[in-house]
Amino acid sequence: MTDIRVLGVAGSLRHGSLNRALLRAAIKLAPAGLTIDSFELNDVPLYNGDVEAAGDPPGVTALKTAIRAADAVLFVTPEYNHGVPGVMKNAVDWASRPPRDAALNGKPVGIIGASPGQVGTARGQSQLRQAFEFTNSYCMAQPEILVFRAHEKFNDKGELTDAKTAELLGKYLEALRNWTLRFK
Helix, strand or coil, X not given: CCCEEEEEEECCCCCCCXXXXXXXHHHHHCCCCEEEEEECCCCCCCCCHHHHHHXXXXXXXXXXXXXXXXXXXXXXXXXXXXXXXXXXXXXXHHHCCCHHHCCCCCCEEEEEEECCCCCCCHHHHHHHHHHHHHCCCEXXXXXXXXXXXXXXXXXCCCCECCHHHHHHHHHHHHHHHHHHHCCC
């Protein structure tokens, strides 16, 4: 069995974020042969071409290094105002630079997300898929995990308590493992 290392990135900086909780659940539910390591975006500044020209800041270097070391990246995105949040898009923007040698170039990626709303993170995930066309990342299209009414599926400690969501997340992670193996 080939071991797959996935980098998990939650697109919210808030400590009590439902998407951070979803990432922790994914880490816990990862199937045999798949390991998920979490990366925090707190030290990744807003993208600025002038800053990039002077050299990547340490947080950006750490992000790019972690992406390159992983076999795949799992983006766990909230949805803000019908779209992908700035924190998540900013991470993708940095990881897309420089275009010909980007950390995301040719990298298998998965997208999941949680929201208190009725449509989960469908629109935010759709926008990320569009960005991954530019980065030449291999985005897994199916299955999808759009955790809606997420505040009802996690307890006050941020633990996933909904059995159906846990089952679907486990199936998603198995599919991500198989997807990644196609490119390894």
